[in-house]
Amino acid sequence: MEASINTDGFVTSKEWKEKGTLISVNNKNIFTIDTGGNHKNCLVILHGYLTSSYDYYKVLPELSKHYRVIIQDFIGFGFSDKLENKYLTIIDQTDYLIQLWENLELNNITVLAHDYGALIAKELLARENSGITNLDIDKVIFCNGSMPIDHTFFLDTTDTKKNNVSKNLVAMLNSFGVYKKTMKNFFYDENNITDDELKVLWKLLEYNNGRDIINFTSNYIRERKIFWNRWISALNETDIPVKLIWSKEDPLAEESIVKLITDKLTNNKTYWVENCGHYPMLESPEKLIECILSE
């Protein structure tokens, strides 16, 4: 195993903030990076849970040579507006996202969705399939997004799963030390994330109120159950080409999820990233770029 991480390109959170602007959508400020340029195709990146657009700082320069890249911090994350003690659901996030796309007049969209962002991508597909929206999506790329393999219809009324997740998160967010240790566990090689990077991630987390974020979590865990059939059908019915890029050693989004997704799809292709954990954009950036760009 060789660490191919180039730390020369390190970007501080302040530098990252300067790359984007705040765009007002339905009275919320959404931090958005839009690399612009004279590209036919847009790449819209939907980031993962608890982190933000910053996850993509290593891959953005190269991707922006090929696409007009849009990355927004979801509401409650990064530099976007806070939650104001409200549950914000995947359904709400999707509403904001669609409105943002309209404001930016995006066409020829490739969606790259990671983790939590994958749920939003599935909701987008559900709306496209039923004609509720008419977005110009050419392709969807799913990257390590977890979802329950087996579906039990019932929400656990004691909410064991939710409570466990919340409990783990409370513990994780208790101090930088614990956060650092937990995050490192999501990597294949814990040396592949530097202390400087972790400090930025922590800072971005602190930018918002951690307690709200935990409430938020419990909600999307519930939604994964409520909409299981809706989102599986969305995959089943879509005629948009789908690509899966999956790192093999992800403790959060297991390999078996790939089979669940690809079994439902008619038009799809899977790319595996070896020796890599939950954050391929940070741990194996070159490989991720190669997979995104390959046809």
Next chain:
Amino acid sequence: MESLEWKNKGKLFTVYDKNIFVIDEGKSNETLVILHGYPTSSYDYYKVLPELSKHFRVIIHDHLGFGFSDKPIEYSYSLIEQADVALQLWKQLGLTKVTLLAHDYGTSIATEILARHNKQQIDLQINNLIISNGSMHIELSKLRIIQKLLRNKVTGKWVAKLTNYPIYKKNIRNVYFDKSKITNNELQEMWFQLEHNNGRKVIHFLSNYINERYTFWHRWIGALKETKIPTKIVWAKNDPVAVDIIADVLAIEIPNNDLFWIDNCGHFPMLEKPNEWVQLVLNKKTTY
């Protein structure tokens, strides 16, 4: 009225590849769309339809999983999807301006529609909103034991299997103020419609909506607080589930509303006090 007679009044429409049973009566230029409650069907409105249809073109459909509509097994039965279905049906019927009336389960579908309406995601113009006995403030409602059991992971499936006509009958009777106001014949027809298309196999899925009322609390209550649509709240005072305090709270939250009470009446005012209910729905006609 017998179920089959009711069935003959309506038609099946294909919406997203599923059959949806739709009643479409009246010739007025003004359209009233109705979202019925749980676990019943459009049949709840059989007593009030003749009067309503003198003033409105009335559209009532059975939600997916209810009455004479399809009851697929592999389906989310989310209120979000029930909103998708309702909006798509109304689009297929060519409706552009409506008065929206919702009861019970239907009120949450209505709030999802409002959320989309507030964000201008839908073209439908909603001139007026009428809300009747629905536990939108789930935290204030008094759930029946059967509802708690049905929404529970462990007990739901079994309770659904064991639920039979006598249990159903008792539960429906208990939400009436005057239990003599519902006849055995009516109850039998309601049960017939619940059982239709293997409905008992999905009834516990449908019960999941109670959890959604928590999950989407801010979205839906937020939609009510933001709506500019003139709203009428028509509330039966003695509903043991959607208790009167819910109406009081809604009257504070909704910007432009009028609250009307029906005394000595339980959860199904359109069946228990049809004349009074219709008058309240139709009054202040000038505002339409």
